[in-house]
Amino acid sequence: MNILIIDSNRTVMIAKFLHRLGYYFNFILDKIRGRINRIKVASFKPEGIAKGNALISYNLDPFLAKSTEAVCNKHTHHWETVEMVRILLDFGYCVDVITLFNDLFIPKKKYSIAIDSRHNLERLAPLLDRDCIRVLYADTAHIIFHNAAECNRLYALQQRRGITLRNNRFELPNKGVEYADCTIVLGNEFTINTFKYARKPIYRVPISTTEIYPFPEEKDFATCCQRFLWFGSNGAVHKGLDLVLEAFAEMPDCHLTICGPVSKELDFEKAFYKELYHTPNIHTYGWIDVSSSDFVKIANSCLGIIYPSCSEGGGGCVITCMHAGLIPIVTYEASVDIRDDYGVILKEASIEEIKKEIQKISSLPPADLKAMARRSWEFVRANHTREKYSQEYRRVITEIIDNFGKSKDLN
Incomplete structure (x- = not known):
């Protein structure tokens, strides 16, 4: 009887080689497709x-x-x-x-x-x-x-x-x-x-905006007053996620949910791995579809969006969150019109200022917070729709x- 002996290490090496070969093949194919599409009219x-x-x-x-x-x-x-x-x-x-x-x-x-x-x-x-x-x-x-x-x-x-x-x-x-x-x-x-x-x-x-949502009338503002969302695309430092992570790491009573492609920015993920994945009050979700029930659920569990971006052309992520009934806490450079009666403009975007404004807004009465959220929602419904x-x-x-x-x- 002939027995076939398979070298497991060699098998793993071959599998890895074929996987990598397939990755590079698909990468090149995507580049070719992209170049072809690039010149279409x-x-x-x-x-x-x-x-x-x-x-x-x-x-x-x-x-x-x-x-x-x-x-x-x-x-x-x-x-x-x-x-x-x-x-x-x-x-x-x-x-x-x-x-x-x-x-x-x-x-x-x-x-x-x-x-x-x-x-x-x-x-x-x-x-x-x-x-x-x-x-x-x-x-x-x-x-x-x-x-x-x-x-x-x-x-x-x-x-x-x-x-x-x-x-x-x-x-x-x-x-x-x-x-x-x-x-x-x-x-x-x-x-x-x-x-x-x-x-x-x-x-x-x-x-x-890509989505509009009904105002969350049943939202419990007394429960969610210490919960916040950072929602953005690529460019974590550009959009101030590093500052937000450092601020919330020093505020264990306040919770932060992160919705964005942070795992694609390997150097950022490595630098802030502890804050992203091993800090009890920080919850990293990853990228999210704003038309999904998961996004609505997260938005309804949070009070506001914290978004200290350094430069934007219209603040689409902030607009989306305001449509979902969140109170904006943003920089002037987020390029969204914010009034004191429905949001906060960060003047310095420092870690200390972020902490101060988060704690300040968290301490407001639930009725006042609901009124702010309602005005935020009404503003975008009047000014930022298709x-x-x-x-x-x-x-x-x-x-x-x-x-x-x-x-x-x-x-």
Whole structure:
């Protein structure tokens, strides 16, 4: 009888090799697919006779996906791109959409209006007709400010804890505002001020939201008054999670739930492993779907969102949480309009200030907290919905076409 002897160590090595080979194969395949998608153009025609062509350089994902609706519910910029197209079609324009990363697109037609959010205005400027209206669609603060703010946070962390972490939100600076006739901004006064140096007209269109929720009438504010949520995307230091973790580690009576992709930032996770996973009053959930029952459950168990970001283009994470009935405790740079009667603006975003404001708001009577949460919810329901975005974007595009179309016709 022949007995096959298998070397378990060798088997493990082969399995690991095949797994790694598969990983790299899929990685390369994703890169190829991404590059192919990067150079695609989605084109749309209006009903009736077109009066011109419009170019949008922003987000192509909704037009490549099998389910446009599913993609649009993942992030505000997906739906907003679709709505931008729809409104321009209503105006009678044929619309071409490319991704903002498309660095190979060359105009083959005359465009009446070109809208871009990063580098393409600068690149395409010599190729566009003189009478083309050029619009920067700013979904971030100016990148120079954005980068400098994160570097300052990383430097402060280095000096405070003796560690150096990577810059996760860094972007190459662009000169879009300098090549634009005007700018559309999703954020508030903070974001607007980072573009004022160019002395170009700036129009504000309030950021939309992917989800709306009924106000949590049955929420027990006496029970949740010491429970808070940090909710954000990548760039933990940029969005102040390091400060929040250090603050809550010193407040054992207050609880923090973290919803964000911290496990993808390996250096941050390693540096704050104890706070993230071995601190009794800190609960790390990870990334969460805001349309899920889990998100609603977490929101209903918390009093507010704590979000000391150093630079935002509209504070979409904060807006989502306010829709869920949370009280915002944020920085000015979070770029969300906050009044004292429904939220807190952190002036320094220091660990001590975070602790002070958390403890202060936790001590308020439950009835006062419910009233604040209600006003927070009412504010976003009135100012940050898809209906409001559509209304304001249509108004702003009308004004831009009227103002700049006439001035360019005179040249």
